[in-house]
Amino acid sequence: MTGPAAAPASSEWTEGAATIVDPTGLHARPAVKLTKLAKTFAAAVEVRAESDERWTNAKSPNSVMKMKAAHGSALHIRAAGEDAEAAVAALVALVEANFDA
Amino acid sequence: MPEAAAVATRKTTLTGTPVCGGIAIGPLHILREAAVAPRTASAAPQEEVAAFRAALSAATAALEETLAAEDQLAGDILEFQAALLDDPDLVDPIAATIAAGTAADAAWSAAMDAEIADYRAGGDPVLTARADDLADLKRRVLLALSGERAAESAVPAGAIVLAAELTPSAFLALDPARLGGIATLGGSPTSHVSILAKARGVALVVGLRTALDASWEGAPAILDAAAGTLLTHPAPDALRAAEARRVTGAAARDAADAHAAEPAVTADGIPVKVMVNIDDPAILDMLDPAICDGVGLTRTEFLFQHGAPDEAAQLAFYTRLIAWADGRPVTIRTLDAGGDKPIPGVTFDGEANPFLGVRGVRLSLGRPDLLRTQLRALARAAATAPVPLKVMVPMVTVPDELERVRDLLAEELAGLAAAGIPAAAPVLGTMIEVPAAALTAETFDAGFYSIGSNDLVQYATASARDNPAVAPLADPTNPAVLELIARTVAAGTQRGVEVSLCGDMASSPALAQALLEAGLRAFSVAPAEVGAVKQAIRAATATGGE
Numbered sequence: 001m002t003g004p005a006a007a008p009a010s011s012e013w014t015e016g017a018a019t020i021v022d023p024t025g026l027h028a029r030p031a032v033k034l035t036k037l038a039k040t041f042a043a044a045v046e047v048r049a050e051s052d053e054r055w056t057n058a059k060s061p062n063s064v065m066k067m068k069a070a071h072g073s074a075l076h077i078r079a080a081g082e083d084a085e086a087a088v089a090a091l092v093a094l095v096e097a098n099f100d101a
Numbered sequence: 102m103p104e105a106a107a108v109a110t111r112k113t114t115l116t117g118t119p120v121c122g123g124i125a126i127g128p129l130h131i132l133r134e135a136a137v138a139p140r141t142a143s144a145a146p147q148e149e150v151a152a153f154r155a156a157l158s159a160a161t162a163a164l165e166e167t168l169a170a171e172d173q174l175a176g177d178i179l180e181f182q183a184a185l186l187d188d189p190d191l192v193d194p195i196a197a198t199i200a201a202g203t204a205a206d207a208a209w210s211a212a213m214d215a216e217i218a219d220y221r222a223g224g225d226p227v228l229t230a231r232a233d234d235l236a237d238l239k240r241r242v243l244l245a246l247s248g249e250r251a252a253e254s255a256v257p258a259g260a261i262v263l264a265a266e267l268t269p270s271a272f273l274a275l276d277p278a279r280l281g282g283i284a285t286l287g288g289s290p291t292s293h294v295s296i297l298a299k300a301r302g303v304a305l306v307v308g309l310r311t312a313l314d315a316s317w318e319g320a321p322a323i324l325d326a327a328a329g330t331l332l333t334h335p336a337p338d339a340l341r342a343a344e345a346r347r348v349t350g351a352a353a354r355d356a357a358d359a360h361a362a363e364p365a366v367t368a369d370g371i372p373v374k375v376m377v378n379i380d381d382p383a384i385l386d387m388l389d390p391a392i393c394d395g396v397g398l399t400r401t402e403f404l405f406q407h408g409a410p411d412e413a414a415q416l417a418f419y420t421r422l423i424a425w426a427d428g429r430p431v432t433i434r435t436l437d438a439g440g441d442k443p444i445p446g447v448t449f450d451g452e453a454n455p456f457l458g459v460r461g462v463r464l465s466l467g468r469p470d471l472l473r474t475q476l477r478a479l480a481r482a483a484a485t486a487p488v489p490l491k492v493m494v495p496m497v498t499v500p501d502e503l504e505r506v507r508d509l510l511a512e513e514l515a516g517l518a519a520a521g522i523p524a525a526a527p528v529l530g531t532m533i534e535v536p537a538a539a540l541t542a543e544t545f546d547a548g549f550y551s552i553g554s555n556d557l558v559q560y561a562t563a564s565a566r567d568n569p570a571v572a573p574l575a576d577p578t579n580p581a582v583l584e585l586i587a588r589t590v591a592a593g594t595q596r597g598v599e600v601s602l603c604g605d606m607a608s609s610p611a612l613a614q615a616l617l618e619a620g621l622r623a624f625s626v627a628p629a630e631v632g633a634v635k636q637a638i639r640a641a642t643a644t645g646g647e
Contacts, residue, residue, distance in 0.1 A: 027227050027386070028177055028178070028181040028227075028231060028234075028386070029177045029180075029181075029386075031181070031184075032177075032180050032181050032184045035184060035188075036184065057189075057190055059188075059189065059190075060188050060189065060190035060191065061181065061184040061185055061187075061188050062185055062188045062190060062191045062216065063188075063190055065181075065228070065231060066219070066220070066228070068225060068227070068228065
């Protein structure tokens with residue numbers, strides 16, 4: 001299944017956040033690591049840069065790359081679905097570990 | 102016909118410009134940019150979608166095959182490309198367009214062209230660099246759609262690639278682990294491909310004066326990237342001698358690279374700074390700042406290659422560079438256009454003698470609009486730097502030129518302060534590349550000196566750096582050159598400011614001893630040469646063995 005998941009109601013989202021510590025921000029390598037990890041979960045996973053209003057599909061490397069999330073800013077993460085809590089925890093850990101996981 | 106005579110007629114020595122690397126021995130492989138063959142779209146949209154999906158799979162498989170043999174540096178780029186092919190948000194709308202009746206190649210090209218334009222819009226250097234990856238990816242899938250494999254998959258192991266021109270993406274598509282070396286007819290030592298080759302230690306010679314001879318395909322050859330020569334059909338004794346030199350050189354390099362991250366201290370215990378030259382933003386993705394003591398030279402000409410960049414685009418790159426350096430000192434050079442670095446719309450055409458003409462700071466002072474924008478971006482970037490940002494001015498001949506830049510900087514700082522925009526005064530330094538400046542260095546109110554040895558050698562020996570006929574005269578070990586360097590170091594010592602050398606001399610391990618004896622204690626080198634230069638410094642004595 002590759003299509004975008006139907007947007008769950010707002011009450012169904014599990015949320016988390018972590019600060020991007022990579023000095024160059026969320027560039028290609030972190031973007032790929034983040035989307036690869038997000039894809040291992042069945043839940044819909046979305047991310048949002050501190051300065052953005054809109055959420056971005058965390059399973060789309062192209063969209064994540066274009067967010068231009070900056071160094072030192074918070075990355076908000078939310079997920080909805082069966083393994084949503086595990087997905088948020090895993091992505092938060094990845095960002096906190098500076099994408100070295 | 103005797104065999105010896107036949108060999109003699111086939112043997113050819115070609116001469117070009119050396120860029121980096123040592124000896125490579127292998128069969129020649131002529132690389133031609135494969136044209137994407139036209140394909141006939143299936144009449145049934147569902148068959149087109151299937152062809153599209155199959156092309157994505159084929160391109161992914163080809164990428165993963167290349168990825169398996171890649172090092173970390175290019176691996177990140179290839180992995181990003183592979184991830185895009187597996188991006189539902191990107192791919193599914195294209196498949197939907199194809200299902201609605203558009204030919205697969207047309208739908209893919211249109212969507213990718215829009216993405217590429219999107220990445221380039223706004224001038225963000227990180228996204229602009231990724232736009233080139235998208236353009237490369239577009240081509241990979243089009244090749245797969247037309248049933249072709251990219252030309253690079255056919256490069257034989259250990260081959261010396263010979264090409265008329267080589268684009269950066271074509272370079273990155275080559276697997277350096279399987280590659281002997283590269284020789285190109287076009288190209289220049291300052292091109293992006295040269296920069297990538299230096300960063301990754303690929304033997305490269307550019308500007309070979311020849312036409313491509315199809316009969317060379319597969320012929321044995323010796324590439325001497327240090328001398329800038331390519332010898333085809335070498336005699337057995339030449340081959341044996343080259344192989345011995347190659348083995349010795351490779352062993353020495355491996356030994357040096359193993360210690361690249363350790364500090365450089367001379368055999369007699371004097372610590373020496375080894376910084377890196379940054380020629381291109383792509384280097385930042387490839388290089389670990391831990392191997393160096395900072396950035397001794399940042400060339401900003403690449404920012405101007407598509408016209409003059411705005412302040413925001415410059416600021417974005419400068420702040421990214423400072424963040425990358427992670428607390429280490431950073432030196433950025435103001436625009437050094439002119440001479441052998443023409444920039445359309447910026448430099449003057451038709452100068453009778455461009456190396457002695459309006460270049461470097463002379464050009465910047467003649468285009469204060471460009472200089473003011475750059476100084477503003479530098480001052481704003483300086484506010485983000487954990488240690489004072491250093492800005493160096495190229496081609497300075499008399500102190501007044503530095504003072505005029507300082508005045509413009511002061512005006513821009515005042516303007517930024519009035520507008521409430523965070524900014525800080527960078528340390529303003531002088532490049533020493535004109536003999537007049539070297540001999541009067543102590544009269545400059547410079548925060549540091551950075552010796553540009555390429556031009557200093559050229560001007561001291563009156564030998565144009567782009568003219569092979571006078572190359573033997575352009576000798577960096579000419580005593581006059583070493584004396585000019587020593588005089589500059591003495592001026593720095595007297596005034597209590599740092600003197601570093603950022604030209605090719607610093608990147609040459611063979612010159613480390615001579616530079617140390619001239620008093621130099623700070624080198625700025627091409628990234629791939631850090632290990633070798635540090636090794637040479639460790640083997641040398643700062644006092645010349647006294």
